[in-house]
Amino acid sequence: MGLLSLGTPLDWHEAKQYNEHVRDNGITQLINIFKQHSKTRLNDKFYWGDEVEYMLVDINDDSKTARLSIDKDYILDDLNDPEKPESYNKAIENDVSFHPEYGRFMIEATPLKPYNGDFICDYIYVEKNMIKRRKISESELPSNIKPLTLTSFPRMGCEIFTSPNAKPIGPASQSLFLPDEIINRHARFPTLTANIRKRRGHKVAINLPIYPDVNTKLLDDSIPKNRDYFNSDLEPWIGASKPGFVYMDSMGFGMGSSCLQITVQAKDISQARYLYDSLAPLTPIMLSLSAAAPIFKGFLVDQDVRWNVISGAVDDRTFIERDEEPYPGYDFFGGLDVEEEVKDHMNNLGGGKGINGDRIINEFGDTNLKINKLTKPIQKIPKSRYESIDNYLSDEHYKFNDKKSYFNEIYNDIYSPINEKIYNRLIESKLFDPILAKHFAHLFIRDPLVIFNERINQDNELSNDHFENIQSTNWQTLRFKPPALYPDGENLSEKPGWRVEFRPMEIQLTDFENAAYSNFITLVSKAILKYNPNYYIPISKIDNNMKIAHKVDSVLKDKFWFKNPKLWNLKNSDFIGYDLTWFDRFINQGNDELINDKVYLNGYFEDPLNIEVEEETPDVGNSDENESKLTVNEIINGNNIFPGLIKMIIKLIATDLIPDTLKDNNHCNLNELAGDLLTLQQYLKLISYRASGKIPTIANWLRNQVLQSPLYNQDSKVSDELNYELIKKSQIISDLDFNHPELLESYFGKSLASFLKSRQAPTINGISNGH
Ligand code: ADP
Numbered sequence: 124m125g126l127l128s129l130g131t132p133l134d135w136h137e138a139k140q141y142n143e144h145v146r147d148n149g150i151t152q153l154i155n156i157f158k159q160h161s162k163t164r165l166n167d168k169f170y171w172g173d174e175v176e177y178m179l180v181d182i183n184d185d186s187k188t189a190r191l192s193i194d195k196d197y198i199l200d201d202l203n204d205p206e207k208p209e210s211y212n213k214a215i216e217n218d219v220s221f222h223p224e225y226g227r228f229m230i231e232a233t234p235l236k237p238y239n240g241d242f243i244c245d246y247i248y249v250e251k252n253m254i255k256r257r258k259i260s261e262s263e264l265p266s267n268i269k270p271l272t273l274t275s276f277p278r279m280g281c282e283i284f285t286s287p288n289a290k291p292i293g294p295a296s297q298s299l300f301l302p303d304e305i306i307n308r309h310a311r312f313p314t315l316t317a318n319i320r321k322r323r324g325h326k327v328a329i330n331l332p333i334y335p336d337v338n339t340k341l342l343d344d345s346i347p348k349n350r351d352y353f354n355s356d357l358e359p360w361i362g363a364s365k366p367g368f369v370y371m372d373s374m375g376f377g378m379g380s381s382c383l384q385i386t387v388q389a390k391d392i393s394q395a396r397y398l399y400d401s402l403a404p405l406t407p408i409m410l411s412l413s414a415a416a417p418i419f420k421g422f423l424v425d426q427d428v429r430w431n432v433i434s435g436a437v438d439d440r441t442f443i444e445r446d447e448e449p450y451p452g453y454d455f456f457g458g459l460d461v462e463e464e465v466k467d468h469m470n471n472l473g474g475g476k477g478i479n480g481d482r483i484i485n486e487f488g489d490t491n492l493k494i495n496k497l498t499k500p501i502q503k504i505p506k507s508r509y510e511s512i513d514n515y516l517s518d519e520h521y522k523f524n525d526k527k528s529y530f531n532e533i534y535n536d537i538y539s540p541i542n543e544k545i546y547n548r549l550i551e552s553k554l555f556d557p558i559l560a561k562h563f564a565h566l567f568i569r570d571p572l573v574i575f576n577e578r579i580n581q582d583n584e585l586s587n588d589h590f591e592n593i594q595s596t597n598w599q600t601l602r603f604k605p606p607a608l609y610p611d612g613e614n615l616s617e618k619p620g621w622r623v624e625f626r627p628m629e630i631q632l633t634d635f636e637n638a639a640y641s642n643f644i645t646l647v648s649k650a651i652l653k654y655n656p657n658y659y660i661p662i663s664k665i666d667n668n669m670k671i672a673h674k675v676d677s678v679l680k681d682k683f684w685f686k687n688p689k690l691w692n693l694k695n696s697d698f699i700g701y702d703l704t705w706f707d708r709f710i711n712q713g714n715d716e717l718i719n720d721k722v723y724l725n726g727y728f729e730d731p732l733n734i735e736v737e738e739e740t741p742d743v744g745n746s747d748e749n750e751s752k753l754t755v756n757e758i759i760n761g762n763n764i765f766p767g768l769i770k771m772i773i774k775l776i777a778t779d780l781i782p783d784t785l786k787d788n789n790h791c792n793l794n795e796l797a798g799d800l801l802t803l804q805q806y807l808k809l810i811s812y813r814a815s816g817k818i819p820t821i822a823n824w825l826r827n828q829v830l831q832s833p834l835y836n837q838d839s840k841v842s843d844e845l846n847y848e849l850i851k852k853s854q855i856i857s858d859l860d861f862n863h864p865e866l867l868e869s870y871f872g873k874s875l876a877s878f879l880k881s882r883q884a885p886t887i888n889g890i891s892n893g894h
């Protein structure tokens with residue numbers, strides 16, 4: 124499909140009469156999806172894919188400025204328009220696909236088709252594909268505009284930060300800082316922005332702690348005091364902004380940041396549920412390990428990641444749903460349909476404050492009906508739509524390798540409101556067990572944010588739009604993606620099946636790193652499905668870890684709740700020898716031996732070293748305890764008592780991927796196998812070194828670039844000139860421009876820098892030019 128299907132998006136106040144209609148039909152569509160797929164798709168292939176988001180940055184070396192380019196969004200239309208074959212074919216022939224994103228200065232790109240995952244070269248192809256995406260978008264842009272993979276643009280929301288310049292006076296966001304011109308022109312996006320604000324009843328408000336330095340005034344002095352365009356202009360002064368914090372008031376601060384997402388396909392729904400659950404405890408760990416966002420709105424902030432920014436930026440909950448006192452003069456209910464009489468009653472009662480439990484309306488007996496004439500009950504909702512997951516899906520139906528169920532209902536320990544009507548329908552359909560029904564019934568507490576007039580009535584046997592309307596505006600750390608609906612007679616095995624999307628990670632500056640993180644998550648997923656570890660801990664502990672992952676240098680300075688390694692159900696002795704040096708020993712055997720079938724048949728791969736198994740000296744806390752606190756380094760690299768994730772991956776490479784690659788020698792070029800393995804080793808090295816602190820996270824590196832710059836005044840401010848300097852450095856890193864060897868070494872460390880310098884540039888021979 125090309126770009127977004129266009130239509131007329133309805134304003135919140137018009138749209139809300141259809142909210143229940145969208146939910147009702149969306150759930151009918153979901154039930155139909157389960158009818159079509161849950162029992163029939165039992166052996167889908169392991170496919171996977173990544174999504175990379177770019178910012179188009181206008182870099183002017185004469186004026187020493189770097190600005191977000193907001194007038195080059197035509198490239199997305201060109202690259203998706205078959206009638207512009209010069210652009211369109213370039214994308215198709217190079218196996219890449221470009222998608223719109225929230226910002227007009229943004230693009231998203233993915234592979235055109237999902238990747239395979241059975242063989243070594245599948246994991247090498249990713250970076251080549253990413254390089255092509257960047258090259259193709261560059262070829263469509265003027266030479267001063269660069270597609271950079273920055274998580275947050277340092278001076279977004281400062282006085283002049285766009286090219287061309289635009290003023291923050293837009294009716295969609297009403298932002299004091301961000302012009303509406305930064306929002307994607309497709310009608311969906313300004314409507315989304317406005318509807319979040321209208322439902323909530325006030326602007327979103329994000330407050331980040333300012334990084335304290337010797338000359339720092341703990342004050343966001345960028346908030347205009349006397350602006351009088353919108354009533355909302357006063358909000359920062361009546362409760363929305365907090366002293367000592369950087370204040371942001373618009374969806375663009377979050378949805379205008381970039382991230383890296385990975386989707387993997389499981390063989391069936393039960394496997395997908397176990398994979399989802401097993402990846403859940405890794406979400407905060409990977410957020411910490413990919414940290415890349417220490418600067419917002421021209422301030423160094425006292426945190427390292429974008430997550431809470433984007434969470435706040437799309438938070439459409441009213442005061443009553445957040446269980447907060449309204450600003451003076453505002454009511455509890457925002458844009459919800461509540462009759463005046465009921466409003467008065469509840470406002471007098473302080474919005475039902477102090478009531479525990481989910482359904483505030485219970486307090487009000489008959490008046491419920493009035494509140495809920497058009498909509499569902501008003502509930503207290505602890506989390507934004509963009510947040511960590513609320514529930515595990517349970518592994519109870521997953522019996523791979525005779526594994527017993529690890530899941531226990533006590534792990535779903537947080538208060539997670541559900542839409543009861545939806546829950547009951549799912550249970551009545553008999554296609555959902557209570558845990559899965561609860562998962563979807565939780566997603567369906569939300570209202571649709573954008574409804575297209577032309578799409579109100581749909582064929583629920585063929586369309587999943589209403590379901591996706593709710594599903595895809597629940598932006599959680601993981602997304603459980605069901606298949607779509609297809610007409611009878613289609614070959615379903617060719618269509619996407621049950622997938623899990625991993626969503627917490629920040630985007631990295633180079634394709635090398637993005638390929639490394641993508642491969643890491645994919646290989647961890649495969650390793651989880653092979654070795655079946657038990658990583659369940661209570662969801663509340665994962666939420667706690669999400670907070671920790673925001674902290675400055677959490678990767679090195681903090682410990683995270685994790686399953687007690689004694690309960691992982693993995694034997695350390697099974698993984699000894701499979702560390703990063705395994706590749707060196709293996710590759711040194713020589714290419715000839717590598718491609719000699721006998722090698723793997725003789726079990727060479729099973730025991731590469733003949734290492735003596737060390738006596739286990741377990742000391743990981745009390746084995747009665749379900750959880751322990753581990754460093755990211757321990758989780759990733761393991762220690763001499765328990766295997767880390769990397770060892771699981773390397774054993775998988777050694778015992779599955781290499782043998783399978785050798786067996787099916789049509790797929791990969793075996794002459795390139797040793798080189799491919801060396802590259803895979805470097806990907807894992809990057810992750811391993813970041814986890815152990817041998818090399819910095821991007822957040823750490825960027826913060827240091829600011830702190831050490833002569834342009835910095837120790838006041839936590841990032842000036843326009845300093846912004847330019849940071850962007851130039853980011854561009855050097857992104858281009859792997861070895862005219863600046865010291866900068867590259869400060870970022871990658873000596874070992875990886877020397878690999879990147881000396882390696883053959885990935886053999887893509889340029890991009891196919893579309894003829
Ligand atoms: P969304 O934005 O909804 O997450 P995208 O289409 O942008 O979806 O990206 C989805 C990712 O999933 C892409 O990398 C794509 O290659 C990948 N993908 C597509 N089909 C499959 C599949 N059957 N199994 C696994 N991954 C898939």
Ligand code: MG
Pocket residue numbers: 174222231
């Ligand atoms: Mg996408």
Ligand code: MG
Pocket residue numbers: 174176224231
């Ligand atoms: Mg995206």
Ligand code: MG
Pocket residue numbers: 239244245248790
């Ligand atoms: Mg391949």
Ligand code: MG
Pocket residue numbers: 174384624
């Ligand atoms: Mg995605």
Ligand code: MG
Pocket residue numbers: 595
């Ligand atoms: Mg999408």
